[in-house]
Amino acid sequence: MLVQASGLVKQYPRIRALDQVSLEIKEGEVFGLFGPNGAGKTTCLRVLSGLTQPDQGSATVCGVDVRAAPNEVRRELGILIDIPFPYEEVTVRRYLSFFAEMAGVPRPDIPAKVEWTMSLLGVTPHAESRIGKLSMGERQRTELARVMLSTARMLFLDEPSSSRATTSSRARRSSTGTPSCTWGGSSPSGRRAN
Numbered sequence: 001m002l003v004q005a006s007g008l009v010k011q012y013p014r015i016r017a018l019d020q021v022s023l024e025i026k027e028g029e030v031f032g033l034f035g036p037n038g039a040g041k042t043t044c045l046r047v048l049s050g051l052t053q054p055d056q057g058s059a060t061v062c063g064v065d066v067r068a069a070p071n072e073v074r075r076e077l078g079i080l081i082d083i084p085f086p087y088e089e090v091t092v093r094r095y096l097s098f099f100a101e102m103a104g105v106p107r108p109d110i111p112a113k114v115e116w117t118m119s120l121l122g123v124t125p126h127a128e129s130r131i132g133k134l135s136m137g138e139r140q141r142t143e144l145a146r147v148m149l150s151t152a153r154m155l156f157l158d159e160p161s162s163s164r165a166t167t168s169s170r171a172r173r174s175s176t177g178t179p180s181c182t183w184g185g186s187s188p189s190g191r192r193a194n
Helices: 041-048 070-075 092-102 105-122 136-148 164-176
Strands: 002-012 016-025 032-035 056-059 076-078 154-156 180-185
Touching: 002 041, 016 041, 016 092, 016 136, 032 041, 041 154, 070 076, 076 136, 092 105, 092 136, 105 136, 136 154
Parallel strands: 032 180, 076 154, 154 180
Antiparallel strands: 002 016, 002 056
């Protein structure tokens, strides 16, 4: 199992975001968390990626305990969580090249890998554009490209369907037989996921 979680609980002052969540995700599996805003999807991804500690329960990701070794867990993951874009003055190509190097892609391979990823996600026409000048959909595709450049065994994508372009890109990524993918997103029906 790539992910095993049992009895995860996360309590915030006014709400219990996770209430005895248990799940298993196998190698090669695409797994989704669906539910309305506030259902705990992002909290679950944050706990599983070691960014937030659970109040109760246990979880391992890629065989690593999320409580005992959160930094090691994050080395195994490509994480796309809705965050501000602090690199607005950097071009798309430079941004992706920087993160490819940080992810451990060998330097001689970076230009080709960045070009391939930009092409796959339709980002190539914006390669020399500053991130701050991109539309939200273009920024989301750029962020997805960043995650795909990682050498991670597993991808955690939060709200990937908030952009049609990102959704189609995710589908293309999964068809290439690359890392397992987990995501959180609102269900079309707006009902809480069980």
